[in-house]
Amino acid sequence: MENSMELMRFIFSSSRQTFILAVLAGIGSGLCMVGLLALVNQALHNIGEVTVLSMGLFTALLAAMVFFRVNSTVLLTKLSQKSIAEMRMRLSKKILAAPLKVTERQGPHKLLATLTDDVAALANGIMRLPFLFINLAVISGCLVYMLWLSWWLFLLALFFIFAGIMVYRLPESRALGLLNEARGFADNLYQGFQAICSGTKELKIHRKRREMFFNGPLQEAAQGYADKTISGTRYYSFAGSFGLLMFFMIIGFLVYLFPSWANLDAATLTGYVMVFLFIQGPMEVVVSAIPELAKTSVGLRKIQKLGLDLNLEEEGKLETPDNVQLIESKQWQTISLDSVIHSYYRELEDTHFQLGPIDMSINRGELIFLIGGNGSGKTTFAKLLLGLYEPESGNIKVDDVIVESNNLESYRQLFSVVFVDFFLFEQLLGFEDAEIDALAESYIEKLQLNHKVKVEDGKLSTVQLSQGQKKRLALLTAYLEDRDFYVFDEWAADQDPLFKRIFYTQILPDLKAKGKTVLVISHDDQYFDIADRYIKMDSGKAELSEHMPEIFMDKETA
Incomplete structure (x- = not known):
């Protein structure tokens, strides 16, 4: 009974009136069945003395039982x-x-x-x-x-x-x-x-x-x-x-x-x-x-x-002031990270990894490469920058506006991102442009997928492609979003050499030429010279530089 009471409390909270009506109908059906039982027992002990009244009552109880039973079932099923x-x-x-x-x-x-x-x-x-x-x-x-x-x-x-x-x-x-x-x-x-x-x-x-x-x-x-x-x-x-x-x-x-x-x-x-x-x-x-x-x-x-x-995680947070400014796209000039720290538990190593403190500014229209060894914190840095992880201390600012809980959603709308573990939706969701099919087809041709993928009514004809081709479709979504800041997490890792070169020598420069800010997480050091600046990650520490890191310069001169 304790289990059913817990369940009933849940349903009762959803729709009190429907629940009560369903219960009453169920009780009515049950009582009618008992009434029928009593009439049958009485008739068995008075065989030959059955009256029209008792037969009418039997018929009425039978009809009422069916009515109550059906309504109880339908009401509770609907609820x-x-x-x-x-x-x-x-x-x-x-x-x-x-x-x-x-x-x-x-x-x-x-x-x-x-x-x-x-x-x-x-x-x-x-x-x-x-x-x-x-x-x-x-x-x-x-x-x-x-x-x-x-x-x-x-x-x-x-x-x-x-x-x-x-x-x-x-x-x-x-x-x-x-x-x-x-x-x-x-x-x-x-x-x-x-x-x-x-x-x-x-x-x-x-x-x-x-x-x-x-x-x-x-x-x-x-x-x-x-x-x-x-x-x-x-x-x-x-x-x-x-x-x-x-x-x-x-x-x-x-x-x-x-x-x-x-x-x-x-x-x-x-x-x-x-x-x-x-x-x-x-x-x-x-x-x-x-x-x-x-x-x-x-x-x-x-x-x-x-x-x-x-x-x-949301409990105990202080409410942010009502006068916090929203972050408007197309107007910002600089995104700053001021003493930002984030830490998390590494289960395999049984240690806590700390990213930061990070102090740097990214300017609008820059092409930046985020480089460093595996486990250095590159993807964690990107999630912090995107507003997917909140800093444990320090602030992220867009110009002079601090990113807080009540403007975090508008801040995230600045970015288009293709994660290394991306998910590809079959439908082009979030677009209201009537010409989205034609626009998507033009980008698909640019991404050299027009022989495999078509778009009809905002839906891709297939996503059963190689990993590299799926990443191109993920880039298609980023193109269609047309946001200010693009983030690519190891995007070129699954591409063939020809399209990898197209990505670094055509796609990235084209985005920069359109005034987009681009952050690329990459190990492809042969293309590092196209970047404006570099963020070097090492054991959770981030260093922003206008010069290619020495280790890669040594490779070129060797």
Whole structure:
């Protein structure tokens, strides 16, 4: 019951009026079924004396039961689907609104498991509620009917029922704990699925790696999820079977033992036996719903925890003043980083890496190369500059305007970026230009992809291309955005030598000629001479220079 109450509170918060109407309709359907049971029992003991009135009442109760049952199911289904849709959208919005480092820390497998498994479990639990209410109403009505037949026999029956419930609670708590453990294995299982989808080539090419992956983390997660779910269900099955045993023990007591020492008329005794035979079905529905509601409760808590975790970084922040200036494109001249520091935990090395303090200014219209060894902090620097990571200390300023939480969104709109781990959307989203197809086609031709990709109604005909070609399509999106500041993270790494040369000798100079500011993260030192300035990263320290770093100058003179 605790699980269903938690679920009901969630639905109640979505639409109170619809929820109440659905519950009332369910109760009405259940009570009509009990009324039908009472009429049938009365008719059985008065065969040949059935009146038109009782037949009319039977017909009316039958029609009312169908009406209430249908409306209860439809209302709660409508409410559940609306609640689930709103929750999916709210979670998606939270994920997009959360600081990047928070979602990176959660990991895509946990986010995906919550958006799929947990939300699906919640939907399944909500769909069971109409039948739960109907059967609870039937059980309540049966209890009332039993009280009307014999109050002292009702108390005896009630004692057995509550004894069964109390015994049921013992294995139920253990079962819920096992289902919680199973949900933990589900996160690991999704991580394994993600590895299969993303690392197919690496797994195919290395048999021992593939075997160790399947027999190691994937097998452990799959088996752990199955074992815990089976164990939890076993406890629930034991509890449910014991409840069924209690019902038939009561029926056996009434039929075989009770008549020998109690003076009870046949109608009352038959009524009790009929009620217990009838109530067993609704009780089984309620009991079988409890494991599903437990999974729903686990899923709901996971969803709520994810929501709290995503908002955790936002708590305790001071509100920014109302008079903070927004950052307007086409007007800025300089972006400055003043004593900016950012740190993060490196899990493999079990150390904290600090980037900064960084003090430098980037001028409008510059072409800058960001260089340095692997792990020096280049991509982290780029995310700081883009406003995806917020500095732990120091400020980023656009001219004299400090970038803060309430102008961060407008600041990010200055940039077009192609990340090294970019994602390519099939649709050209975010563009309202009626001529977007023609404009995109012209850029596709410039990127030498017109023989493979077409654009129709703002949608790319295919994204099933090589990695280098996909990066060209990502550059297409950046072209169409036409923003002030372009950032390329190892963009040329997957290009063939010919197009790599085109990128450095044509595309970058063309962007600079249009007044764009360009930051290029690159290891292609043979093209470094085209840059205006250089940012050299080394162990989290950044140095801005107008001259090519000496190490690369030495290579050219060697």
